[in-house]
Amino acid sequence: MAYNDLSAQYQHLKKEIDAGIAAVIEHTQFISGPQVEELEQALCRYTGRRYCVTVSSGTAALLMALMALGIGPGDAVFVPDFTFFATSEAVSLLGAEPVFCDVLADTFNLDPESLRAQVRRAKKAGRLKPRAVIAVDLYGLPADYPAIEAVCREEGLILIEDAAQGFGGELAGRKACGFGKLSCTSFFPAKPLGCYGDGGAVFTDEEPLYRLLCSLRVHGKGADKYENIRLGLNARLDTLQAAVLLPKLAAFDAENETRNRAAALYSSLLAGSAFSPPGVPAGYRSSWAQYTVRAGSEEERAAARSRLEAAEIPTMVYYPVPLHLQKAYAGLGGKAGDCPVAERLCKTVFSLPMHGYLAPEAVRQVAAALLRR
Incomplete structure (x- = not known):
């Protein structure tokens, strides 16, 4: 996949x-x-x-x-x-x-x-x-x-x-x-x-x-x-x-509809699970550059990604290090605890397959592999 x-x-x-x-x-x-x-x-x-x-x-x-x-x-x-x-x-x-x-x-x-x-x-x-x-x-x-x-x-x-x-x-x-x-x-x-x-x-x-x-x-x-x-x-x-x-721009809205349907299916299948779907407030619409979920801990994320890898399903982590802790900004004096939500997200988020041609069957396959214990 x-x-x-x-x-x-x-x-x-x-x-x-x-x-x-x-x-x-x-x-x-x-x-x-x-x-x-x-x-x-x-x-x-x-x-x-x-x-x-x-x-x-x-x-x-x-x-x-x-x-x-x-x-x-x-x-x-x-x-x-x-x-x-x-x-x-x-x-x-x-x-x-x-x-x-x-x-x-x-x-x-x-x-x-x-x-x-x-x-x-x-x-x-x-x-x-x-x-x-x-x-x-x-x-x-x-x-x-x-x-x-x-x-x-x-x-x-x-x-x-x-x-x-x-x-x-x-x-x-x-x-x-x-x-x-x-x-x-x-x-x-x-x-x-x-x-x-x-x-x-x-x-x-x-x-x-x-x-x-x-x-x-x-x-x-x-x-x-x-x-x-x-x-x-x-x-x-x-x-x-x-x-x-x-x-690509001419085809964009149709692809965006596919991404939104795939995201809605992901969120439905993952509802109530250990993996929190991304929030989309009322009045907003995402273009789903990534479909990113949150695990309960860094260890749970690692285990989930391993399960998906075993099923030949790729995942990505965007982003593993918050900006204030990047080496390039060491001179600004940032320290752990400065941005606690961002720091927590860096340890728990991971992104699932998402694109403008993602079929519902593929979404179900990903969700099943993710939720398998």
Whole structure:
């Protein structure tokens, strides 16, 4: 059994994907070809955003969003402690300091009360200037934006949505990538909308930010790429990747329905068991980048994963180490107990097979193997 069956997706979309790739090879506009602009317009229509700038990776998207806001040394950017390293890494690369906030045990997303406490603690200490919050849509579920936006208004912070895993999720009818002053996503192959390499996008509703992002994407260009008016990056999305993403975006809603049906079946089969299904609050919809359950302990997780491995069912652990305990951040003085929920999740969560072509029979097979004693 495949954890994320990209081969099944390719076979389903083979004709369209092959034709898209062939068209790029035929016209040879491998950089900034017409498919890139076509994809950006389609992504705007899907998310409801006014502007989209496709880029070379989800990490580049985060970095450019922070650069566009002028984040730098002396600034504090508040991030959830339980997420992939890139969320905080982009902050650190610009000389700013990530401040780690705890998460909610049921949704795995940023805890608004922990955020509020950390912002006020930083203001009281006075060492850093609180500037922004990066809220992550972990595993495909949008964060609690109403509560997070309220904290940002109260404390004078800019909100960035990290929807690297969240594309296709919804909150009260609003699509993921539609929250915050800027939002970012990733097209890494394993994501709900993934290309055949690295890729990403930044979204905004503000034209000045859009024009700044377009400049940053190509070495800080001005009127053309040989006029450089600021420091920027080489962060363009390849035309070939745009050509792969266009048919995948057209098929995305159907695949998302399959993921949601599979998740609902998983949750039904695991209800009342020793493995807690992920929470999806009323009014939310996940795109299920991962279907992640919680075991009762680290030992129970290890035993469950061993049972599944014996049945040739792959699992993954996202993520085994909270950000504040990563070696790269040893200099910030983080210690065990700083973010207890995140630390507990790192020891107990594991993710089951999930993709847009996962059959109900496969879900039942996974659940049966997991619950077998």
